[in-house]
Amino acid sequence: METLIExxxxxFLKLLIALGLxxxxxxxxxxxxxxxxxxxxxxxxxxxALFVIISSIITKExxxxxxxxxxxxxxxIIVGVGFxxxxxxxxxxxxVSGLTTAANLWIxxxxxxxxxxxxxxxxIFATVLALLVFLMLRGIRILTIRMKRKKKKPS
Numbered sequence: 001m002e003t004l005i006e007x008x009x010x011x012f013l014k015l016l017i018a019l020g021l022x023x024x025x026x027x028x029x030x031x032x033x034x035x036x037x038x039x040x041x042x043x044x045x046x047x048x049a050l051f052v053i054i055s056s057i058i059t060k061e062x063x064x065x066x067x068x069x070x071x072x073x074x075x076x077i078i079v080g081v082g083f084x085x086x087x088x089x090x091x092x093x094x095x096v097s098g099l100t101t102a103a104n105l106w107i108x109x110x111x112x113x114x115x116x117x118x119x120x121x122x123x124i125f126a127t128v129l130a131l132l133v134f135l136m137l138r139g140i141r142i143l144t145i146r147m148k149r150k151k152k153k154p155s
Contacts, residue, residue, distance in 0.1 A: 011053045011057070014049055014053055014115050014116055014118070015046055015049055015050060015053070017049075017115050017120065017123070018045045018046045018048065018049035018050075018111065018112040018115040018116065018123070019042050019045065019046040021045055021111050021112075021115065021123055021124065021127045022041045022042035022043070022044060022045025022046060022108050022111065022112065023038055023041070023042045024127055024131060025041045025045070025104060025107065025108050025111070025127060025130050025131065026038040026039070026040060026041025026042055026108070028131060028134045028135070029041060029101060029104055029134075032134070032138070034100075034101050035088065035098075035101065036088055036101045036104070036105055040105065041104065041105065041108040042108075044081060044084070044105050044108040044109050044112065045108040045109065045111050045112035045115075046112060047109075047112065048077050048081070048108070048109040048110075048111075048112030048113045048116065049112040049113065049115045049116035050112075050116070051073050051074075051076075051077055051113075051116070052070065052073065052074060052077070052112070052113050052115075052116025052117055053116045054073075055068075055070035055072075055073035055074070055116075056070050056116070056117070074113055077109055077113060078106075078109065081105055081106055081108075081109040082106065084102075084105055085101075085102030085103070085105045085106055086102065088101045088102045088105065089102050104130065104134075107126065107130050110126060111123045111126050111127055111130075114126065
């Protein structure tokens, strides 16, 4: 049993990192009251990492036996997450909602793929940037609402 854990220690760690980073990104969406929240983002990130890890392991095992390209798996992850994101986008009368959630799922997949390929600094940096975008936009939204309220109040 120990050899199995030792053999897959790095893939297990990658999955945990992808899950954790996905949790961070999803927490903001959850706090914003969006339908795709913590669980969805964590699973998209971890799932993307899982597919990349499997792809990388299979490539090493079958070198010379087949023409297998791990980047094909990555490209299909992007398409698959695009499909999931498409389900999050709604058109109501003249307004569109869910675009930000769809984009966030897409970035969660990218974060998971980066972790799967072992590009930890890039995955962490992308997570921080995504969170900064959401936090800055939330701050701007709050300021806008406060300014509108001040304009409505009589002096």
